[in-house]
Amino acid sequence: MAETLRIAIQKSGRLSEKSLEMIKNCGIKFGSDARVLKEAATNFPLEFLYVRDDDIPAYIRDGIADVGIVGRNEYDEQAIDLTVLRDLGFAKCRLSIAVPHAFPYKGLSSLQGKRIATSYPNILGNILKEQGIQASFVQVSGSVEITPAVGVADAICDLVSTGATLAMNGLSEVESIYKSSAVMIGRKDMGSDEKSQILDRLMLRLDAVMRASNYKYIMFNLPEEHLDQVAHIIGGMKSPTVTPLLEKGWVSVQTVVAEDTFWDDFEQLKELGAQGILVTPIEKMTE
Numbered sequence: 001m002a003e004t005l006r007i008a009i010q011k012s013g014r015l016s017e018k019s020l021e022m023i024k025n026c027g028i029k030f031g032s033d034a035r036v037l038k039e040a041a042t043n044f045p046l047e048f049l050y051v052r053d054d055d056i057p058a059y060i061r062d063g064i065a066d067v068g069i070v071g072r073n074e075y076d077e078q079a080i081d082l083t084v085l086r087d088l089g090f091a092k093c094r095l096s097i098a099v100p101h102a103f104p105y106k107g108l109s110s111l112q113g114k115r116i117a118t119s120y121p122n123i124l125g126n127i128l129k130e131q132g133i134q135a136s137f138v139q140v141s142g143s144v145e146i147t148p149a150v151g152v153a154d155a156i157c158d159l160v161s162t163g164a165t166l167a168m169n170g171l172s173e174v175e176s177i178y179k180s181s182a183v184m185i186g187r188k189d190m191g192s193d194e195k196s197q198i199l200d201r202l203m204l205r206l207d208a209v210m211r212a213s214n215y216k217y218i219m220f221n222l223p224e225e226h227l228d229q230v231a232h233i234i235g236g237m238k239s240p241t242v243t244p245l246l247e248k249g250w251v252s253v254q255t256v257v258a259e260d261t262f263w264d265d266f267e268q269l270k271e272l273g274a275q276g277i278l279v280t281p282i283e284k285m286t287e
């Protein structure tokens with residue numbers, strides 16, 4: 001039987017939707033029905049396992065899945081011998097200390113001798129150790145936010161994204177100690193050449209999708225005399241495509257610009273007299 005690559009994706013939560021969207025953008029077709037635990041893509045040798053994000057590193061280590069998408073927090077916390085294949089950048093969140101409103105928090109030293117509930121004893125432990133702070137950990141795998149109210153912890157250390165969970169539970173976020181976003185992880189050794197080849201194909205597509213999301217396609221009309229200056233502003237992939245317009249002395253320019261410098265480029269183009277600037281997202285882009 002031909003090999004398939006197994007990817008573990010969070011069943012529901014912060015990472016799920018974006019993870020699936022990214023794979024869909026790679027042209028891979030599948031149902032993404034949240035009720036199933038496992039399904040196969042119809043046009044690519046890829047199988048999906050929908051599981052709790054916290055379990056993904058262990059699934060990969062044990063060979064149940066080959067690769068997976070998790071928050072870097074899970075990868076760092078579990079310190080299992082895996083490798084980060086790609087930094088995906090989405091699902092940004094932070095690991096923060098939160099306390100009941102009445103807690104007089106004045107910095108990490110306020111945690112000396114306190115009970116802290118967390119699912120991240122390793123990440124938190126290392127940070128407190130660096131500061132010479134001793135605290136006891138109440139290790140919980142879910143509903144961390146409830147522990148101060150029921151009297152089992154004085155403070156918590158948990159992931160915060162929008163902050164809604166903390167607010168709902170009457171806790172104040174007092175210090176962010178670690179930042180996280182999605183990463184694709186995998187075993188260092190895929191175990192078979194065929195699997196490695198499938199992974200390479202997937203990565204090629206993923207890179208094209210990620211690169212595309214960092215760029216915009218831009219078209220505009222420009223007085224021809226400013227063409228030289230424009231070339232300095234926007235490098236483009238190789239060089240911009242320039243076509244003459246019917247109106248004498250004007251050209252139409254098409255090129256690719258990086259998302260992070262987009263607004264600077266845009267302002268400079270306006271100053272050079274660019275008109276009718278049209279900007280569109282790019283779906284896929286190779287080098």
Ligand code: PRP
Pocket residue numbers: 013014015052053054142158159160161162163164165166
């Ligand atoms: C984290 C964390 C909080 C929630 C915070 O859970 O444990 O419950 O997200 O998000 P908010 O600030 O937007 O309210 P995670 O996504 O890891 O899910 P899990 O606890 O089910 O693993």
Ligand code: ZN
Pocket residue numbers: 053054
């Ligand atoms: Zn989780």
